[in-house]
Amino acid sequence: MDYGLVGNCQYNALIDPNGNVAWLCWPRFDSSFLFGGLLDSNHGGRFRISPGDDSRGEQSYLVNTNVLRTEFTTDRGRFEIIDFAPRFVLFERYHKPTKLFRIVRPLSGEPVIRVEIEPKGDYGRVTPTPVFGSNHIRYNGLDQELRLTTNASLSMIAEQRDMVLREPLYFVLSYGEPLEANLEHTCKEFLERTIQYWQTWVKHCYLPLEYQDAVIRSALVLKIHQFEDTGAIIAATTTSIPEAHGTVRNWDYRYCWMRDAMFSLLALQRLTQFEELEGFVSYLRNLTEVSQDGETRLQPVYGISGEHALIEHILDHLEGYRGHQPVRIGNQAYEHLQHDVYGELILAISQLFLDRRFINPEQGMPITLITRLLNHIETYLEAKDAGLWEFRGIAQLHTFTLLMHWAGASMVHQIGETHDLPELKTKAEALHRRASALIEDRCWDEQLGAYTIAAEVDALDASLLMMINLGYLDRDNPRAHRHVDAIARRLDAGNGLIHRYTMQDDFGATENAFLICSFWLAEAYARLGRRAEAEALFNTLLANANPLGLYSEDLDPKTGELWGNFPQTYSHVGLINAAFALARHDEGHGFFNPRYYRTSTQASDQ
Template identity: 30%
Template sequence: MDGALRDDAGFVDLRSYAAIGDGRTVALVALDGSIDWYPTPDLDSAPAFARLLDAEEGFLSLAPTAPFSVERRYADGSNVLETTYTTAGGTVRVTDSLNTGVAGRLPWGELARRVDGLTGSVEMAWSVAPGTCFGGASPWVDTGAGQPILRIDGAALGILGIDHGVRHAGGRSVTGVFTTSPQSRHLVAVVSTHGEPLPLPDPQTIDDGVDRTIANWQSWSDAFGYDGEYRHAVLRSALTLKLLLHSPSGSIAAAATTSLPESLAGGKNWDYRYAWVRDTAYTLHALTRAGIREEVHAAVSWMLKNLRAQGADLEVFTGLNGDIPEGTRRPDLTGWRGIGPVVDGNPAAGQLQLGVFGDIFDIVWQYVQAGHALDPATMRQLADLADLACDVWQRRDAGMWELPEERHYVTSKLGCWNALRCAVLLADRGQLQGPVERWASERDRIRDWVHEHGWSEERQSYIWYPGSTELDASILLHAMSGFDTGPRMSSTLDALRAELGAGPLLYRYSGMQEEEATFVACAFWMVSALVAVGRRGEAVHLMEELVPLANDVGIMAEMIEPSDGAFLGNLPQGLSHLALIVAALTLSGES
């Protein structure tokens, strides 16, 4: 691949980005060696490095000074990135790692960029140049500790290295140049803390940490309990989801970024660095089926703790630490390729989304099916939520797609149907106590309502909401839930592909062809739905078309523009990767 990929404004295609992480935050590495996104200390912190969203907002570059070509991969079974640069004078390999410790996550951030000379000699230049933390601070260089330290908004960023050729340590950035030779070893590292003292480890310890981090990831991958079809893509997706798991709390971020546009026209720019109950449910569904245990338990426990604190006022998403979101702000930044706005926060907070009931119960049912047991407090909590679902399913809501128009969305009703279905199943397992007869009765009432009001004879399809003839791809989830796997659902799949399809991809709902790109998860949901209705041959063909749509290292964004395959929306996007996992598991016949 050609390394000269930046446009005149300093941006690269979203397909250019690979992701690395340490269980607390995620950094995005472009093909040209620039880290354009790196919030510290947490994924939802104001990022000191955000060239992803504004060319002036900070980066950590490392690349040959001469023209180069690029090949890259992740070290086997890991989230450590290996990039090989080839110039006319030689080749080098850069290994990018957010290091982990001997016993898990380090108590500080440790970004290591190891450079190995392979052939010839290559002059390498690097720069650590923070931005303004979304317009909130101004960086400065402190040299009082004997090593250059960049300070910004309470964060301290120590610059360490091995044969890294520091040239400048003043003003607002630290830079350097060095030349490789065969078998030479170099290191540029950024060690960070926030509001606390800054450790400055021996650079050799940091370099050794790269190998330890690879081994830590490989140990996790070795325990990954799936060996069926598309294993490489499934493992890569699981590793990507692991990047979105916030280890201090157990929460799961929907994506690693904010404000990447869903439309080239702008306006649809959201912050996905929050934990949605919906996304948590789908992620745990995938990870449970793949045999992942520790992260599933942590996320289930975190979610139930948060719900207990909320009572009947269910929040559809929270901060990664469980806090209730407090509005939004719009920093004065350009946005990726000038497509604004940049948004810190998400306006969907406080919406009524009935599907959240189904998400909660689906998580718990998956957990119990995996052989685990609920505690008495959780049983009481879930019984109350089942009673509440019996009452609120008749209300209008914002729907799965978080729209401003409240309607009787069919899939919202089916979320409540799934909640009550799971409540009855949990009671049958002895894991829930309450008015089971009422839960079963309301479950059946919802089923009858959907059959009467959610089906269009004209379209031969389930529709988006009563009185319309518009379609909604989220109905695919209820082929997977088992609500309908018969002729009506099969006919609905044909209608969705006819109206919302763009090659193998799908738009979210009617009318979106004019407003945004296709939604990646919907296409993988179609794979699973085709299997559910008995059309496995079509599902296999579709899966074969979809898997190669990831970028060169297996990362997927929220959306893909079908005309040219360009990524749009936030990335890595959890829903996209977990939908791939579920599709592969379904094709392999995994329970």
Template identity: 40%
Template sequence: MSLDLGVIGNGTIAGLINSRGDYQWFCLPRFDGQPVFNQLLGGNGTFNVWMEGLAKRSQTYDRNTAILRTRMESEDGAIVEIVDFAPRFEHKGRMFRPASIVRRFEVIAGSPQLRISMRPETDWGGRQLRPIRGVNHVRFVDDEFAFRVTTDAPVSYILSETTFILDRDTTFILGADESLTDSPGVIARDWEERTRQYWAKWARGLAVPFEWQEEVIRAAITLKLCVFEETGGIVAALTTSIPEHEGSSRNWDYRYCWIRDAYFTVTALNRLSGMGTLEHYMRWVRNIVAHSKGGHIQPVYGIGLEADLSEDMAPHLPGFRGMGPVRRGNQAAEHVQHDVYGQVLLGVAQSFFDRRLLSQPGIAEFEQLEPVGERAFAVYDTPDAGIWEFRTIAHVHTSSAIMCWAACDRLARIAESLGLEARQKYWSERASIIHATILEKAWNPEIGAFTAAFGGEDLDASVLLMAEIGFLPASDERYIGTVNAVDRDLREGNHVYRYKVEDDFGKPKTAFTACTFWFIDALYRVGRVDEARAMFESVLSARNHVGLLSEDVDPETGELWGNYPQTYCMVGIINSAALLSKPWAAVT
């Protein structure tokens, strides 16, 4: 079991597939739903493919799309390609993105012999869904759950898991428990071509850097797959409970919307001119702010704005490589994390300035956001769980204070753009007070760096973001000193740790790849450009076979750990490539 997995999706559902054509993870009816295919966490919910005499296999995406192609070749030269995708395209004036997946088998050469097993589960591996066969379909049902798989393959072979010769192209469509309007092959071909056109058109509209275009496009498409389009929420990853390192018990459910992850995702796609995500996200954030009524904002919500994400264990799943526990829900929703106030403002600030948006926010939206700034100013110098969500540790975290400064600073800028002189002065004064406090209490002259917490001695890579958001210029000697300290104490080879002190679960044993990208960007900003480029290339080489990254990497082995695919990391690819690339004007 590994994280060498391709990802398909459409903004409603997503699936993870290995290079043998096996579904490792697929939830219904949305990202955070029941994992009906759950082998990734040791379950028996399968949609698997076995090929007689399998000798070679490979997996790629069709160019600039989310259409995944798995190629399998047997010892006797028979070749089959499996095309997997989730339909997504414009239809009758709106986006068609059903909770459906399509799987097509194309015979390329010879007479491939296949066995296809389909045993979906529910209750988090607690029981198998009951199959009810039809002439050309199988209904999988439970007391409160049902979906249908329609196919032009022999249904008897599928249900009995009999090996058969695939002598023609074959299609499976998994979706709602209702009849199709045409044959599965005809529908699948139509959906595939329209989905291909959608992704190609979307990728064509991205303002990519000259260098690393394929890497950036793949990262952008993957980020798009992590947006639950119905509400605008953006999940941190598509999985739960992949441990941060072997036997760590650092197993978390990431299928929810962290405000900070969403902020990073929105800004990265904005950088590429993917403006639609910002408009969806603005609606999601406005709902959160309205619900908070000027008070506490949770760091994480459900994709449908659910506030209660009560965490418990799934007893029937042993976990990734047997390394439980498997968690569903996330206790972080109960945490106090002050950085969220800055991330709310940072995430939506561009919408007040960007004239390309179809709906431009104005004074009413600004006034709705002001209570977020008031909350930031009230709590910026009080303890919280911090960006890394410590469960039993509370400090006045520097990164949280910096984000509270950002909340007040962005409100001042927005007020100025709206011609609200008194409000601009008001928020500028508050930003100045926070700024001065951070410089006084977070800078440690003995270490020569900004520390993780006020009055502390430990380092935290998250403080590197202060230059990106404008808290200090990268030329400031204190920022340069912080970069040097992180280089000295948190870097191992070409990977960077979040921190190296003990937390609730001991010392971290894997590097946090988002921090590596933050450090690469910091190197560029302080003028160490060649070193930044070399490090960026090294991190790109850690991606899996389809160009994706999980949350963590083992610096010694290069193995991927943590939930997958991780939006932080896809953001890092986009941001670092944009900084480091040669400009188009220099090469055209």
């Protein structure tokens, strides 16, 4: 999975070491690809700048940015490609156009390059017609105008002929509004301002003392997975990269899962980045207060404009990633019952109610939103659902869902205390006690020495490592150590990594290690004071990133290959939280201070 990622909170693109744009969806994350060679080498099109052969360049990021550099060394000389999606403040707003900038510069000698561009529409079913202007190529047949503006020879591009690179060449691919300004000046100015924007953003992050490079890269990944126009946060840039070789677990992750958004927002808040939270709350309020269908429950996933129906389709004309079909767009998970979302959303937005920087008496606080979410917890407290892992056709009383009920109610208790809302506080306290009692009475398995995946089900679930990381179990509780050890032993995937679960589901048994679960395990070890185990596992995980420090969803422990949609925000959230848990100045507790939430129903080992 050796791809570099660029993006600007409007779109993301993946660029491979061969200089090809392997994935680019315009105008939004969830649009059809213009370049989708990731999923089909023939129907996916290409935008490749290379030495004209299969040479691989060396990729790196400009320090503390989402600006990608690919350097090629050939017999004729060396050259570099600078790829970026512009993002900076312009006229007091963020400028984030649907434009991809590619700057090609000679470094030594007289290298030869070849430019190949063949965009596609409608997921590869449409090949637009090129029309040549004086300094640009316009591609007709798409929903909006696609234009390549360049100072390179259009004839050499059209004929895919080699050209000697003696001076910098500039390429701006635009969708909708074309580039009308001076090409060279605009490329240089936009590059400089985009670098400055990202480096300033990173400078404002609060970082642990250790592992800063990995945390910074993960933070930058999370940032550009928010669709700033609405505030939605997508789970990953891609669709249909399978979870393992030979599997049909190929899903479309270009949508906003409530759970994934919660994890991303909490990680960003840990870094003291909050504007993403404000954007997401606007998205959430549009879902809950301006409901399209008047629904009383929340779906686990929505489209990035709040679309409710994400009907799943199979694109059988595409060969799939490394030949793995099916290729899916849409996601059936929108139909699922996943009741953990209510507690997760409370956790995600809680800082708006607890941090004085966000409390504005003149605007008033959306307490009605918190009340509505707490009411959902009360309604669905003992309801069965599809669970965190979205089992298709299996409904159980999932322990993780109960944990999220507990955590959400616990946080509302604190909000009620802070804002002197006694009725809300009393109701929240009662619900978090009930959730805790259900966990203790129905989900602990003495023989396994662990909390199980669901009530009265003798199988384990790596997501329940969050019982430690959220503060439900602290390091003084003997059950905490037994629970972690049981998960690490029974869900072992090899090389210290773990599966998310091993029970059979709708598609058989899972094969690869699920990366966020392994990060959760490293974090749990750290929070239990088992630093040596935490550091060993964390260092193993760091060694399994791609060359640019990026992660997909899954990892083959035997080969070290990354599988699953890429980059996966879950994995980068896990890295950030584990790094903070390992930081020597960390207080040793999870997302929120558990001193507020200890209850008499939480048992120590018996």
